[in-house]
């Protein structure tokens with residue numbers, strides 16, 4: 236659970252600057268009070284009433300120093316000078332000593348926290364992405380960071396200094412007439428504590444609203460991602476209706492709970508404030524008529540108290556603003572507190588030292604491996620398999636039999652519940668995960684293309700690869716044919732803002748990208764599924780040219796792809812049921828033979 240302390244910690248790295256700028260802002264707010272005081276004293280001079288004792292002795296000291304007699308003009312001149320000092324001289328310094336730092340701190344923290352959010356995104360376990368879609372995550376991060384950025388100058392630059400100013404006003408009034416000061420203090424405590432209580436209730440509504448908004452954003456993001464399916468099934472009207480219901484639900488909370496709440500709060504705040512101002516006017520007038528305070532003090536007290544009550548409105552608007560932002564800020568910290576994947580340690584450190592890189596022969600052993608995404612449902616059970624260096628091993632089996640899961644465990648995306656995976660005799664859990672993964676390469680069924688040039692996409696895993704190496708990999712994966720037809724060849728921009736690649740072209744690009752890192756273990760997860768038969772055959776031939784350079788694991792539904800594998804492993808319901816070469820497995824009347832005959836002839840053998 237995130238707390239208010241997490242919000243404070245967000246700005247912690249800048250705490251020294253923060254203390255300095257908040258103090259400076261508070262001093263400016265209090266110095267401002269000198270103006271009504273000086274005007275009150277000017278009024279006393281003009282109406283021939285005595286000055287306050289401390290001010291009188293200060294004027295006498297100045298007169299002694301400069302050897303000038305104290306008279307009406309001299310006192311007025313000094314008071315005017317004081318007003319000049321705290322208004323005209325103050326003006327050019329204030330923005331630099333306050334506003335500049337408040338925003339500077341907010342912007343620096345924004346950069347740091349965005350960086351923390353990106354680091355979190357990069358190291359969260361894959362399960363997190365199964366449960367939260369990009370729209371939900373992006374919305375939470377964006378709202379959290381922007382609310383922190385706006386809240387800081389409001390709280391540090393206005394809310395706290397204004398509270399200090401109110402305290403300063405209380406001190407001034409206390410010196411003049413303690414009874415008025417006590418009334419003033421009581422009214423403030425009542426107004427602020429009742430406001431705080433109301434705000435707590437409103438924050439609860441804000442939290443509910445925040446969750447509703449995330450749900451809406453998440454669905455909108457899904458609609459964008461799955462727009463083809465929506466169009467194909469012509470479900471636009473249904474989707475619109477469902478989102479409208481969500482938006483109506485948001486409106487109910489926003490308008491009839493939150494907005495009404497703030498309006499009610501403002502209503503009684505304003506009424507209580509006006510009532511207090513009126514009482515203070517009556518009391519101050521009575522004190523002046525009784526002769527307990529001078530005319531100058533009468534004006535000053537009234538000016539100061541209306542200044543103080545005038546501050547209550549911005550203070551409560553700022554508190555409201557903070558309450559509105561609060562739940563988004565907490566939800567951002569909850570996101571940052573999500574546990575990172577157990578494998579993520581060290582993944583954020585770039586290791587460029589070639590000498591510390593791992594090198595494997597590619598011997599892999601799965602030993603008594605058992606795994607389930609849920610503890611009570613096993614997806615893989617007691618898997619035992621030995622893959623010799625440079626072998627090509629195919630994993631086949633019905634959909635859902637656990638082929639991709641086995642590869643995910645090999646890549647350490649998940650950890651097995653029992654058993655182990657050894658590479659060159661070492662348990663992969665004992666290896667540095669970053670260095671280990673850099674020796675493996677995988678081509679997924681859906682190849683991700685980043686917005687950038689073809690070359691950048693090809694060299695994603697090895698940015699230092701030479702153009703010759705790129706060309707060699709492209710020839711093997713038959714990307715060269717694709718590149719030839721692109722307007723700027725390797726320098727054509729593809730992806731989000733560039734040329735669209737077909738499914739087959741993307742897969743070829745993915746294969747070349749994997750080959751370029753010269754891995755010790757190369758995994759194809761149905762990597763040829765988007766290719767036509769001719770392309771698939773030519774890639775198979777090309778693959779032969781890399782045989783013997785690394786261990787290759789191929790997951791395939793199309794059995795024609797894996798006919799030439801050294802070893803074919805058949806999985807069924809999470810268990811290995813057959814192992815052998817294509818010919819051996821055909822002789823054995825098992826699942827492989829059935830699948831093969833189904834694909835060759837379309838008939839299912841019993």
Ligand SMILES: Nc1ncnc2c1ncn2[C@@H]1O[C@H](COP(=O)(O)OP(=O)(O)OP(=O)(O)O)[C@@H](O)[C@H]1O
Pocket residue numbers: 365608609614632633634635636637638639640641
């Ligand atoms: N992230 C996940 N969370 C929970 N269950 C999952 C997850 N991924 C896969 N599964 C389940 O694990 C089982 C094995 O899935 P896996 O993807 O390994 O099968 P597969 O043999 O590769 O299937 P296919 O050939 O259809 O890709 C399936 O029952 C699937 O529903």
